[in-house]
Amino acid sequence: NAGVMQNPRHLVRRRGQEARLRCSPMKGHSHVYWYRQLPEEGLKFMVYLQKENIIDESGMPKERFSAEFPKEGPSILRIQQVVRGDSAAYFCASSPPGQGLGYTFGSGTRLTVV
Amino acid sequence: DQQVKQNSPSLSVQEGRISILNCDYTNSMFDYFLWYKKYPAEGPTFLISISSIKDKNEDGRFTVFLNKSAKHLSLHIVPSQPGDSAVYFCAASVRGGSQGNLIFGKGTKLSVKP
Numbered sequence: 349n350a351g352v353m354q355n356p357r358h359l360v361r362r363r364g365q366e367a368r369l370r371c372s373p374m375k376g377h378s379h380v381y382w383y384r385q386l387p388e389e390g391l392k393f394m395v396y397l398q399k400e401n402i403i404d405e406s407g408m409p410k411e412r413f414s415a416e417f418p419k420e421g422p423s424i425l426r427i428q429q430v431v432r433g434d435s436a437a438y439f440c441a442s443s444p445p446g447q448g449l450g451y452t453f454g455s456g457t458r459l460t461v462v
Numbered sequence: 463d464q465q466v467k468q469n470s471p472s473l474s475v476q477e478g479r480i481s482i483l484n485c486d487y488t489n490s491m492f493d494y495f496l497w498y499k500k501y502p503a504e505g506p507t508f509l510i511s512i513s514s515i516k517d518k519n520e521d522g523r524f525t526v527f528l529n530k531s532a533k534h535l536s537l538h539i540v541p542s543q544p545g546d547s548a549v550y551f552c553a554a555s556v557r558g559g560s561q562g563n564l565i566f567g568k569g570t571k572l573s574v575k576p
Binding site for chain 2: 383389391
């Protein structure tokens with residue numbers, strides 16, 4: 349039973365380009381969460397999705413960032429027109445319905461904007 | 463404004479001794495607390511949690527203590543092992559343990575020396 353899979357592990361983008369981060373939840377998990385960790389900081393919640401629905405996006409920046417979790421396929425975190433301040437580790441987590449908050453994290457995608 | 467604070471960036475402990483990691487919070491609405499362990503280049507791994515209706519939860523070598531009046535919790539690891547060397551994050555939620563977002567501290571790096 350594979351864990352939460354994130355790809356790519358490392359992503360380098362030039363300023364102004366788009367970044368697409370993918371997250372495949374564990375089998376049977378229909379809830380996905382995205383967190384961002386800036387250097388020397390803790391993880392910061394971005395968005396919580398269920399299949400085809402955004403449940404809580406209170407942590408998402410209002411511009412340039414979007415997330416989706418389609419009926420089929422992985423969850424995608426999309427960052428348009430990246431800036432240097434977007435450089436961070438982005439972690440995805442998943443859980444089955446009703447499990448609670450001890451969800452399983454992936455290994456993360458480290459985004460570097462040059 | 464940091465709602466979850468881990469004031470010790472690092473802690474060094476001898477193998478076999480007790481490790482005590484501390485966490486303070488400011489939001490009295492938090493009702494569920496978790497500890498995560500994180501190795502370099504990996505995602506956080508859930509360790510142990512506690513509901514605000516309890517003051518102690520134990521799982522093997524790991525015990526979490528909650529002092530609501532002081533808004534303080536601690537993680538005790540006994541006995542400490544070299545494999546416990548990692549960054550430990552304290553996290554809190556206002557959702558009563560149901561799904562939602564977590565507020566993380568900045569982490570404490572534990573080093574267990576043989």
